[in-house]
Amino acid sequence: MADVIMEDSRSEKLMLDAKAWPLESLQLFRKLLQNVMDNPYDAKFRKLKLTNARIGALLAESGARNAFEALGWIMSSTGDALELPATASLDLTAAVLRGTELQPPGEPVALTVLRGALKSKLELPCNTLFSGLAAAIEQSESLGRIPRKRQRLLVGVPPKPLQESFPNFASMTISELGLKAFKLEDTWEEMVADLRAVRASFSSLASVLACKKTLQDNYEFLLDSAKALLKARAMAMDASELFDARSVFRILWPPGDSSTKDARLAHCAVCTPLAALAKAEDGSPIQFALRVERANLFQSALEQIGQAPVSDLRKSLQVTFVGEAAEDAGGPRREFFNDFGRACGDEKVWQRTPAGSLTPAPDAPADVFRACGRIFGLALCQAENAAQEQRVRENATLQELLAAVTQDDDNQEQQLQQLLVGATLARPFLRCIQADIPESVEELQAELNAEQSESAPDFRGSSAFLTSNLKDLGLEGQLTFSREVQGSIVDLTVGGRSIVVTDTTKLDWLRAVLRHELVDATQHAASSFRHGVCDAAGAAYLALLSADELQKEWSGLSHVSDDALRIWQERSNVNPARKQQAAWFFEILWDEQTRDARPSVLKFTTGSDRWPTDPKTFTFYVEPMDGGDDLLPRAMTCGNMLQLPSYTSKERLQSQLLKACDMGLSMQLV
Known part of the structure; x- marks a missing residue:
C-alpha cells in the first residue's frame, strides 16, 4: 500500500510538470518513455546521451531531470548519459504516459489578449495546453513577440495573476481554464525599472533569466544589477533569498569558475559590513577585544562572541591569550582562528566525517552553531580589518581599503594573509549553510562520497548500488525506510521501520536516507551557523562561492605540498647573516623524512598550520638572533618571521627547530 501511495503522488507531480512544458518538449518526453515501453529489452532505448542537443534542451525544462530520476533513470558511470537499469520498474512510466496523453485538438476557441491599449485576437483548439497559448503569444507580431518566459497573464476585474485563480494553470488546457480574455504584461519592462532602482528581488530576477534571449541581449546589465542587488541585500538575507x-549567480557569475574567482572574492569584500568600520574620535578603529584562554579556547571564545552585539563584530578584532603578553599585530589573531578550528574537533557538538571534516553532532544546541558561524564569518573579513588598522585610518569604504592594502607608497605588493580556520567543514554541511541543498540521488551520492575515507567507501555511494539488484548485493530484505541515529530508530516515511526496501523502491530509499543524513539532520545547525556568518560577514561569500571554494577560503589546505614549499622558499627574504642557516632550513623541509613536519613549522612561524589556496601575497622572512647551538629559534608570527641563532650544522638546526615546534613557542615574539 505504501508503494502505491508513493507512486500516485509522484506520477501526479510528474504529469503536472510535463504538461507545463512547451509542446515540443512534452512530445519528446513521451516519445522517449514510449520507446522504452515498446522495446523493454532493447538497451539502446534505455540510454540518453547528455551531449544530444534535444535531450539537453528537454532536461533544462523545470522538473525534467527530477522526472527522469523518479522514473528510475540514473547517471551513467561515465557521466555523459542517463540510463534506465534493466531492473527498474516500468509501472510509473506507464502511469505517466497515460496521464500525459495528448487529446485531439477539439473545437476552436476565440481568445482576446490585451496589452496596454492594444487588443489582439487569437484562435486556438480548445484542448490546447497552456504552453500552446504562450507559444501563440510569442509568435504574435501584434503583441510584440514576447518570449514565453517573460509573459505575465492577468485575468478578472480587477486583473490579478492567472496563478492566483488557477495554481496549476501551466498544466491545464484552454477549455479547462474556461477563460476568453487575458491581460498581457512583459515582465522585463518592469524588471528594468526595478533593477535600476535596486528594488528588485532575486526571485523576480531569476524568473527573467529563464528567458535566453533576454539573458543574451542584456548580460552585462543583468550581472551589474545582480552585483548591486547583492551589495544592498547581503546583510539581510534569509535562506530563501540566499x-x-x-x-x-549560477547563471550570471557561476560559483566554481576559476577565471572569475578573484573578481567574485573582491565583490564579497565589497559587500562586507567592514565598509563602515566604527571609528574613535582620533580616526582609529574602535576595537572588539577578545581575550581567550588557550586551555579552554573553544568555550571562552564562544561565550564572548556568542553574546556580543552585532555591532561589535564590525569592529577591528584584537585577540589576546589570557596570561600572555603578546600584543595582537596579526599573529595572535591568525593563531586564534587556526586553533579554534582544531578545538572544534574536540567538542561534543561537532563530529568528524570519515574524511576528517567537521559536521554537527545530532541534537547540539543551535546557539553554539550561531556563535561558531560568527567566528567563521570573522575569519573571512578580519584580514582586511587587520590591514586597515595599520595603513588606512581615514578611508570610508572597503574598496578603498583593498586598494590601499595591496600596494604601498612604492607601488609594491603588500602582505594580506588569510585568516584560516584550522579544520574544514564537511561539504554537505557547507551546502546546507549556503541554502544549496543537494536533491537528486546523483548529488546526494557525490556529497556522501566527498566525506568518505578512500580506504573504506560507503556502499550507498557506489554506482553498483544503483545498477545491481538487492539480492546480488546481499541486501535483500535487509533495509527498511528508517535509519538509526544515536541508538534510536528514525522513520524516513510513515511507518518506515516496517517497510522493507525492494528493487522497485531502492532509489526512493537511497534518496530518503541520504537526504535525512546529509541534509535534514543538520538543517537546524546549518540555519544557525548561516545566521552567525551573516552577523559577521554578510551573505555574499555564501552566495558567490561554491562549496569547495568556500571550504578552502575558510580553511586553506591541511598539507604543505612540494609546490607550496617551492612558493614558500621563493617568497622568502633571507638576511645575509643567516644565508647558510636559511638554506639548511629549507633542506630540512624538503627532506622526505621531515616532510610531515611542514605544517607544524608553518604554524610555528606564521601562527597557522594551514596553507592558503591563493598564496600570491604570502611572504616569509629569515632573520638572525643572538646565540648559537644551545638556543631554540624564535618566531614573529605577525610578520611570518623566523629568527635563527648562528647554528653550526643542519642537524643542530633541525633538532632545535622541531623541539621549538613541539613546545609551541611561536608566540615569544609577535
Whole structure:
C-alpha cells in the first residue's frame, strides 16, 4: 500500500510538470518513455546521451531531470548519459504516459489578449495546453513577440495573476481554464525599472533569466544589477533569498569558475559590513577585544562572541591569550582562528566525517552553531580589518581599503594573509549553510562520497548500488525506510521501520536516507551557523562561492605540498647573516623524512598550520638572533618571521627547530 501511495503522488507531480512544458518538449518526453515501453529489452532505448542537443534542451525544462530520476533513470558511470537499469520498474512510466496523453485538438476557441491599449485576437483548439497559448503569444507580431518566459497573464476585474485563480494553470488546457480574455504584461519592462532602482528581488530576477534571449541581449546589465542587488541585500538575507541569489549567480557569475574567482572574492569584500568600520574620535578603529584562554579556547571564545552585539563584530578584532603578553599585530589573531578550528574537533557538538571534516553532532544546541558561524564569518573579513588598522585610518569604504592594502607608497605588493580556520567543514554541511541543498540521488551520492575515507567507501555511494539488484548485493530484505541515529530508530516515511526496501523502491530509499543524513539532520545547525556568518560577514561569500571554494577560503589546505614549499622558499627574504642557516632550513623541509613536519613549522612561524589556496601575497622572512647551538629559534608570527641563532650544522638546526615546534613557542615574539 505504501508503494502505491508513493507512486500516485509522484506520477501526479510528474504529469503536472510535463504538461507545463512547451509542446515540443512534452512530445519528446513521451516519445522517449514510449520507446522504452515498446522495446523493454532493447538497451539502446534505455540510454540518453547528455551531449544530444534535444535531450539537453528537454532536461533544462523545470522538473525534467527530477522526472527522469523518479522514473528510475540514473547517471551513467561515465557521466555523459542517463540510463534506465534493466531492473527498474516500468509501472510509473506507464502511469505517466497515460496521464500525459495528448487529446485531439477539439473545437476552436476565440481568445482576446490585451496589452496596454492594444487588443489582439487569437484562435486556438480548445484542448490546447497552456504552453500552446504562450507559444501563440510569442509568435504574435501584434503583441510584440514576447518570449514565453517573460509573459505575465492577468485575468478578472480587477486583473490579478492567472496563478492566483488557477495554481496549476501551466498544466491545464484552454477549455479547462474556461477563460476568453487575458491581460498581457512583459515582465522585463518592469524588471528594468526595478533593477535600476535596486528594488528588485532575486526571485523576480531569476524568473527573467529563464528567458535566453533576454539573458543574451542584456548580460552585462543583468550581472551589474545582480552585483548591486547583492551589495544592498547581503546583510539581510534569509535562506530563501540566499537560494534565489545563488540561482541568479549560477547563471550570471557561476560559483566554481576559476577565471572569475578573484573578481567574485573582491565583490564579497565589497559587500562586507567592514565598509563602515566604527571609528574613535582620533580616526582609529574602535576595537572588539577578545581575550581567550588557550586551555579552554573553544568555550571562552564562544561565550564572548556568542553574546556580543552585532555591532561589535564590525569592529577591528584584537585577540589576546589570557596570561600572555603578546600584543595582537596579526599573529595572535591568525593563531586564534587556526586553533579554534582544531578545538572544534574536540567538542561534543561537532563530529568528524570519515574524511576528517567537521559536521554537527545530532541534537547540539543551535546557539553554539550561531556563535561558531560568527567566528567563521570573522575569519573571512578580519584580514582586511587587520590591514586597515595599520595603513588606512581615514578611508570610508572597503574598496578603498583593498586598494590601499595591496600596494604601498612604492607601488609594491603588500602582505594580506588569510585568516584560516584550522579544520574544514564537511561539504554537505557547507551546502546546507549556503541554502544549496543537494536533491537528486546523483548529488546526494557525490556529497556522501566527498566525506568518505578512500580506504573504506560507503556502499550507498557506489554506482553498483544503483545498477545491481538487492539480492546480488546481499541486501535483500535487509533495509527498511528508517535509519538509526544515536541508538534510536528514525522513520524516513510513515511507518518506515516496517517497510522493507525492494528493487522497485531502492532509489526512493537511497534518496530518503541520504537526504535525512546529509541534509535534514543538520538543517537546524546549518540555519544557525548561516545566521552567525551573516552577523559577521554578510551573505555574499555564501552566495558567490561554491562549496569547495568556500571550504578552502575558510580553511586553506591541511598539507604543505612540494609546490607550496617551492612558493614558500621563493617568497622568502633571507638576511645575509643567516644565508647558510636559511638554506639548511629549507633542506630540512624538503627532506622526505621531515616532510610531515611542514605544517607544524608553518604554524610555528606564521601562527597557522594551514596553507592558503591563493598564496600570491604570502611572504616569509629569515632573520638572525643572538646565540648559537644551545638556543631554540624564535618566531614573529605577525610578520611570518623566523629568527635563527648562528647554528653550526643542519642537524643542530633541525633538532632545535622541531623541539621549538613541539613546545609551541611561536608566540615569544609577535
